[in-house]
Amino acid sequence: MGSKLLIPIIVIAAFLRLFWLAKSPPSLNWDEAALGYNAYSIWLTGRDEYGTRLPLSFRSFDDYKPLLYVYLTAPIVGIFGLTEFNTRLVSALCGILSVGLIYLVAGKLSKNKNIGLVAAILLAIEPWAIYYSRGAWEANLSLTIFLIAVWLFIEKKYGWAVIVAFINTFAYHSAKVYLLLTMGGSAIISPPKWKTIIGYGVISGLFVLSLWQGSGLARFGSTSIFKTSLESQSPYLFISGVGQRYLAYFNPTNLFVRGTNEPNQRIDGFGTFYAFEIIFWLIGWAVIIKKRSEYKLLWGWLILAPIPAILTWSWFNPVRVLPLLAAHTVLIALGAYETWKKLGWVNILVFGWATVNLCWYFLALLYYLPYKNYGDWQWGFRETAAAISPLLAKYDHVVWETGQAQPYIFTLFYLKYPPQKYQLEADRTSPRKNFNFGKFEFRPIYWPTDKTAKNTIFVGSVYSLPEELALKRIYDPQGYEMARIVVGD
């Protein structure tokens, strides 16, 4: 019965993740564009944007992205085309797969398939699970692999769990911490034999090697709390800072009302979970406190999962700890199941309220986010690329005003710039100072001197380019002019 019910749940999950996938979030952010273009480049040339052959990590913006998302996306964008939908598809599919996996994991953890089913329903409709499945978030791919590892762990296939956890380190940086925790957990629960110890040794060696390759530690170096806090604070304040960050991941207000302040991880007015879920969350805690010996693994999961996030400078940054959010979902499922058994007809009200909440969230995702919060994403590059595309053949030079975002990657993505050509033109110095390629130049515009440039298109803000010379204008979703295209003398 349980598995039959899973089918409609997965269908709902698929709808919530795939519908208008290219429209909301309203545009690609630069990480998504980089993942998509590198996948395209790998498919066509076997090399990344810098010309490195089959890299183990992608240099991109000197943040050395893990390889898995790019390689999984390569055939999709290669066969079906370099589009926003195809770039996000791996994450969306992982989001759907995770619903099935949480059914297995929660069912096994609680030894009750119905609880697995409740967890699957929750994961299908929860704000965080929908949101991170709709962007090309490597963290969402990593969550799916993490759930596979947990499932193997529960099935007592510790060796396989460690192997999968190792594979996960190529999906997302935080997974490196989870690998160590999985290995430690396996060693404690099932004292390893010689064969296993050798296996762990090999995996550890490969892990260290992968950290070295392509400056895999670069990301940790730039975001680590040790770098930013220890230098300027006393040990007590440093420990307080870590403790406060840790608690932030269990803060009811963060989880159920406020969400995060990270610009491209939020929709105004919505938390990570729905507010009503807090009741089940609290009951879930009561359940695992009462039956703590039965839920040792869930305890370990909940307590250890925030570690990757608290090692970094940022405060409440859910994308770093999606496995923790999945653990909260399991907890809520435990509470919801306990309540469901006792509530009788009141369940109809709960179901109705959950549906209303889902409608609020999904409509906000489809309408509010692209209309009001488009500024949190790098909106406008798609439209600008479409506007300049027909002009490119006529002009020798394009000057694109640089803002905060890095337009070069969007230009490559939206114009489907041939990777073979770009790899020859790209500046390979590190850190990179020059993003120019082909006829494109990225720099500030100063019209009084730039206006004399011959055969040149200028793409810039309304403050940099004269209104009367605008050849084309780009409008934001609310109808305000945000960029214009002007041709030099």
Next chain:
Amino acid sequence: MIALGLIVAKLVLLLTHPLGVSVDQAQIFGPWGFSEMDILILGWVLQSLIIFVVWIKKGSWAALVLAANPWINVLAMFHILELISLISVIGLYGARKKWIKIGAAIILLISIVVNKSVWLKISQNNLVVRLNPARLAQETNETQKINFMATGKTYLLPGWFRKVVYNKAALAIQTIATRTVGVFDFEQWDAPLAAWVITGLSGLPPKGITTLFYFWEIPLMIFGLLSVSRAEWIKYRWWIAGSIILAIFFEKRFFTTSGIGLLPVAATLITKGIIKLSHKLQYAILVLYIIAAVYFGHQLFFDQFSYRYSDAYLYREMANWLKQNQDEYQKAVVTNKFGPTDMMLQFYGVFDSKITVREFKLSHETTEAGTVYIGLPKEFDGVAPEKIVTKIAADDELVHEYGKGVWVASF
């Protein structure tokens, strides 16, 4: 002993590093003849009495929690009447003798009436205002308008669907639910400033709020929660419910005051949590309390700009300057651009016929010899630098684009 040490240390700091009082406190206590030090000592005496009673009734750990906990320390310094109200309610709730209940009720009434300006101020955007049907209707309409605009005015969701999903009743329920959850905000409790500085996450203004708990007190509270018996739950359920309702009623940013009913609950849970720990861990907690109290005390007394707006400090410094230099001027013009300076100077006992309180723009005024002007930096635009005799530095720009701190010019 440690609790006693902490409370004595606080007294020493109060006497040696007095902090300026807030406008609210001056307004309430000033007419009764209280000076700055009287107010601070009153708060200290109240806190000491609470600690003493708690020590007798609940033991040493409870006394230590109340001596070191940031929330009660802040209340005893900046929200004395609210603390008196809390003590009265506890008396009313817990006392067995009728005369104590009557006495507590009278004190409660007086403390609320005297403090009514503060309660009224913080209740401007209360839950009832928020749940006003007209406001709810406006919000539901706004959401539907955004949805329509987002389609480029080409598609409107079916009417029946909009009625089911976007309606006033549902929005009211959601508002109550989110405000209730918002009471339990660890960022607001343990790191309002740090969280705000990093991400603006707490959603609270950067100043005017202080830490309420040390971060490890939160796990202790949760740990203590596990040892609460069913009988205790039943006994205190109305207290807890009432405290939460009070906190929800007011705006979240006033939680230090509006959540006051939760302080005894939290202190009890923390104490229960500590008592449940092993002796070794209890020693660790003791050390943590001492270290944390030192850091908190340092912030409270030596780094007040980190958690308070500088107006209280500036009133105090302006009054001090006028007092110390009263022979140096025949006439003083003091700005009231950032608040009720006349009332504050009266509170500090320096307001006399030589002093005029008003806004000024020195570039537009004819200055007379023997006159000093005290005001915000922008009010001195066009004044020769040698005329500025003192600059009182402070952290905040109290009036937009008027500069930080206060300057004094002498003519």
